[in-house]
Amino acid sequence: MSLGEQVHTNLVHYNLWTGVRLHDVDGDVTFVSGIPPSKLSSSDSKNQKEWVVPRSLIQNSSISVSEIANWFSAIARLDQQRPRRVTIGIVNDDGTIVYYFIHDGVVEPRQN
Amino acid sequence: MSKRNNKKLLNQIYSRPLPIELSSDKYGVAMPTLFPHNPVSWLFYLTRLIQVNTLYSVPQSSETLIDVSYDSDGIFKVSDEESMAKLWRCGFFGKGTLSRSEPTWKARTIKRLNLDSNTANALSMEEVTNKRRDERKKFKAERSRLQELELKQRKGEISDLESSQLEQLRETLASLRLIDFKLSKDSFDRETDLRFEDLDLIESNQLGRNLEFLQLQAIETFFLKFAVNVIRVNDFSTKQLFLECCRQSGILKPTNKFVLDYVVYHHYRSLGWCVRSGVKFGCDMLLYKRGPPFIHAEYCILVISNDDKARYDWFEMAAKARVIGTVKKTFVLVYVDSPTEERFNSILSSAYSDEGILFQDLFKLYKVTEILYRRWAPSKTRD
Numbered sequence: 001m002s003l004g005e006q007v008h009t010n011l012v013h014y015n016l017w018t019g020v021r022l023h024d025v026d027g028d029v030t031f032v033s034g035i036p037p038s039k040l041s042s043s044d045s046k047n048q049k050e051w052v053v054p055r056s057l058i059q060n061s062s063i064s065v066s067e068i069a070n071w072f073s074a075i076a077r078l079d080q081q082r083p084r085r086v087t088i089g090i091v092n093d094d095g096t097i098v099y100y101f102i103h104d105g106v107v108e109p110r111q112n
Numbered sequence: 113m114s115k116r117n118n119k120k121l122l123n124q125i126y127s128r129p130l131p132i133e134l135s136s137d138k139y140g141v142a143m144p145t146l147f148p149h150n151p152v153s154w155l156f157y158l159t160r161l162i163q164v165n166t167l168y169s170v171p172q173s174s175e176t177l178i179d180v181s182y183d184s185d186g187i188f189k190v191s192d193e194e195s196m197a198k199l200w201r202c203g204f205f206g207k208g209t210l211s212r213s214e215p216t217w218k219a220r221t222i223k224r225l226n227l228d229s230n231t232a233n234a235l236s237m238e239e240v241t242n243k244r245r246d247e248r249k250k251f252k253a254e255r256s257r258l259q260e261l262e263l264k265q266r267k268g269e270i271s272d273l274e275s276s277q278l279e280q281l282r283e284t285l286a287s288l289r290l291i292d293f294k295l296s297k298d299s300f301d302r303e304t305d306l307r308f309e310d311l312d313l314i315e316s317n318q319l320g321r322n323l324e325f326l327q328l329q330a331i332e333t334f335f336l337k338f339a340v341n342v343i344r345v346n347d348f349s350t351k352q353l354f355l356e357c358c359r360q361s362g363i364l365k366p367t368n369k370f371v372l373d374y375v376v377y378h379h380y381r382s383l384g385w386c387v388r389s390g391v392k393f394g395c396d397m398l399l400y401k402r403g404p405p406f407i408h409a410e411y412c413i414l415v416i417s418n419d420d421k422a423r424y425d426w427f428e429m430a431a432k433a434r435v436i437g438t439v440k441k442t443f444v445l446v447y448v449d450s451p452t453e454e455r456f457n458s459i460l461s462s463a464y465s466d467e468g469i470l471f472q473d474l475f476k477l478y479k480v481t482e483i484l485y486r487r488w489a490p491s492k493t494r495d
Contacts, residue, residue, distance in 0.1 A: 001185050012309050013323055014210045042252065057391065058361055092391040095209045095327035
């Protein structure tokens with residue numbers, strides 16, 4: 001199972017997302033898109049399509065800002081619009097996948 | 113279920129701390145007490161020792177090895193359901209790929225899709241968490257409505273109807289805050305929202321296949337092979353497995369991340385701790401006193417090598433310490449002293465008839481030192 005497939009399976013069968021698809025861009029990065037069962041953040045107006053970038057914790061644990069910027073522009077080309085945020089899915093060697101938001105710019109902090 | 117009964121049940125299910133069977137468990141034999149000042153007890157002990165060793169075969173010698181498969185994707189996979197249960201129950205090894213820890217996906221999915229009307233109503237940890245989150249969500253929705261009305265009130269735009277609503281909301285929220293989260297089985301209404309994705313899983317009204325497998329970390333796999341010898345990974349020898357694990361985390365050298373992690377893992381496992389991955393808290397490992405079902409992890413382990421290039425800076429340390437402090441765990445820095453490259457290579461390349469001895473000699477060259485790290489706020493810790 002590739003990294004993308006691991007995240008795909010996790011989203012579909014653990015987090016119960018629907019319409020999950022893998023997008024290979026230039027054989028370089030894989031993006032996963034899909035719709036979560038409910039909106040992911042309380043500040044969202046409605047449930048929407050989300051973009052996930054799978055990464056491995058063991059093989060390459062550092063990312064640069066330019067890499068992240070490239071994700072946003074690559075998704076903009078795939079989806080005709082630049083996403084407000086992407087979610088990074090970090091895969092550990094025990095199969096745990098932890099997800100973190102990366103926003104395109106500054107956002108208001110949410111109330112806990 | 114009362115707490116005591118629950119504890120008893122847990123002790124029963126998780127009675128073995130490692131996936132090995134001892135003669136004393138299997139045959140119910142126990143060695144007599146040895147009194148150093150009483151030679152008769154020595155004699156008695158000796159005859160019993162010979163008896164046990166000749167009359168009873170060692171149970172572990174007849175156990176079949178658990179199959180672990182390993183492909184080019186670098187995942188150590190256990191797919192047989194019985195083996196999955198055994199590795200989880202005896203020492204909490206591995207993690208279900210579609211569960212938080214124990215592989216429960218199959219049971220959860222059967223329940224979710226209503227494929228078996230008489231599934232036991234026991235709740236999995238994942239369901240409890242979801243329920244808590246739902247309650248919290250409801251609370252937050254009420255609260256934001258309250259805040260909206262309060263804002264209106266301050267601006268003086270509030271109508272009579274709204275101000276009575278405001279009072280009501282205040283009361284509901286106050287009562288919601290008081291209620292302890294309670295779990296009752298019937299509070300779970302299981303609606304089956306069948307997704308397009310689920311149709312694939314169902315075959316003649318039953319769950320077609322188990323998509324979940326148990327994934328072992330490299331350090332767990334090597335421990336189960338080298339230290340307790342209960343698994344078979346493809347047809348790898350211990351040394352082949354070692355080299356493969358090292359390759360996953362970089363070049364073969366004394367400070368290879370896998371080697372350092374393994375040294376620390378083995379250290380705590382042999383002291384009786386249950387060691388699990390610490391990725392959720394930004395550290396390398398978590399130490400549990402007995403295991404996840406019994407009690408929360410107490411310690412977060414960060415493995416630090418004596419390789420200068422791999423040191424953490426103060427910002428990273430401070431960030432980790434803050435995260436670990438807020439979840440009420442203790443941060444442990446584990447410094448691993450590693451041997452020189454020459455000594456490491458000379459042992460790895462010399463001929464041993466027993467690979468177990470080779471790795472014993474290799475790991476003896478490492479030294480582990482622990483330091484507790486704690487954030488201290490002077491004003492908050494006065495008596």
